[in-house]
Amino acid sequence: MTTTDTPPATPRAAPAPRRGTPPPRPPRRYVPRPVRPRAPLTPWQAFVRGVLALVATLLLMFILDLLVFGPIQHLAAQQQLRDSFRSQLSAGTAPVSEGDYNNVLLADGAPVAILSIPRLGVSEVIVEGTSSADLRLGPGHRRDTVLPGQAGVSVIMGRAAGFGGPFSGLQALQPGDQFEVRTGQGLSTFVVIGLRYAGDPTPPAPVAGESRVILMTARGLPFVPVGVAYVDARLVGDAQTAGTRQTTSLTLPPSDTAMATDTSTVWALVFALQFLVAAEIAAVWSFRRVGPRKTWIVLVPILVLANLFVADQLVRLLPNLL
Numbered sequence: 001m002t003t004t005d006t007p008p009a010t011p012r013a014a015p016a017p018r019r020g021t022p023p024p025r026p027p028r029r030y031v032p033r034p035v036r037p038r039a040p041l042t043p044w045q046a047f048v049r050g051v052l053a054l055v056a057t058l059l060l061m062f063i064l065d066l067l068v069f070g071p072i073q074h075l076a077a078q079q080q081l082r083d084s085f086r087s088q089l090s091a092g093t094a095p096v097s098e099g100d101y102n103n104v105l106l107a108d109g110a111p112v113a114i115l116s117i118p119r120l121g122v123s124e125v126i127v128e129g130t131s132s133a134d135l136r137l138g139p140g141h142r143r144d145t146v147l148p149g150q151a152g153v154s155v156i157m158g159r160a161a162g163f164g165g166p167f168s169g170l171q172a173l174q175p176g177d178q179f180e181v182r183t184g185q186g187l188s189t190f191v192v193i194g195l196r197y198a199g200d201p202t203p204p205a206p207v208a209g210e211s212r213v214i215l216m217t218a219r220g221l222p223f224v225p226v227g228v229a230y231v232d233a234r235l236v237g238d239a240q241t242a243g244t245r246q247t248t249s250l251t252l253p254p255s256d257t258a259m260a261t262d263t264s265t266v267w268a269l270v271f272a273l274q275f276l277v278a279a280e281i282a283a284v285w286s287f288r289r290v291g292p293r294k295t296w297i298v299l300v301p302i303l304v305l306a307n308l309f310v311a312d313q314l315v316r317l318l319p320n321l322l
Contacts, residue, residue, distance in 0.1 A: 081137065099244070109133075114181070115156065116180045120169045120173070131260070139166055139167065140320075142154075142155040143256065145245075159321060173231050198228060216258055
């Protein structure tokens, strides 16, 4: 039996290119374009850039303080006020006049009542005072009026948008809606008489022994007030005896009136601005002498804190019903 050796296969030759077909182009090499070096900033340009960056950061902190940090502060303050006022109610020391249990004038921001509006889903602690700083905590009771449930007219102011906006839906109340207010004298139920704006006719003056409440807030788009909205309500049942009042309409501070600003802490704004400028100068010096990495680690948190201080003081200058 014999075997035959098979010859090895010969490789096929590449097909000849067709006539008229151009040869393939060689691959193109990427040649980066030369980057022209930028001219260094002049001292004036560097100053303008720093000012614009500072203003942009300050504006961002202002918006964050108004829309983010403000509601958080409001919730924390309400929780503390509610715990404090409930302990006063259980101990029987809740205020029924402008003074506390020891007949000492109530401090601004002290809790005096709890407001509950079921239609709006509102449950807020009312504080004494209606300045811009007071209404950051919650709705405020105007000092020259009686407490809700007492014989006379009580005025309660609240913000429409900022710091939780507890009175944002106040204009949705209709005649016949009810809400409750708990004070040191007990629980009072009020029924809404109507909603009015500036220039509208006011309800008839309350008769002797009648209790009224006026709820006030800003009117218009959020953070763009065009006036004041008033909700009038009367007490269902008998009124309580009114407590003594040291503050009158003549001695009421201008910062406690509707749509007023609080300028009592302008000195704090000046110090906050000085702190911000000093931190900015330190950041520029550190950036040039130490380097950007260490500057970011050490001075950026200080700059953020300084901007937040300034923004917080600027928010105090906004109208109290905003």
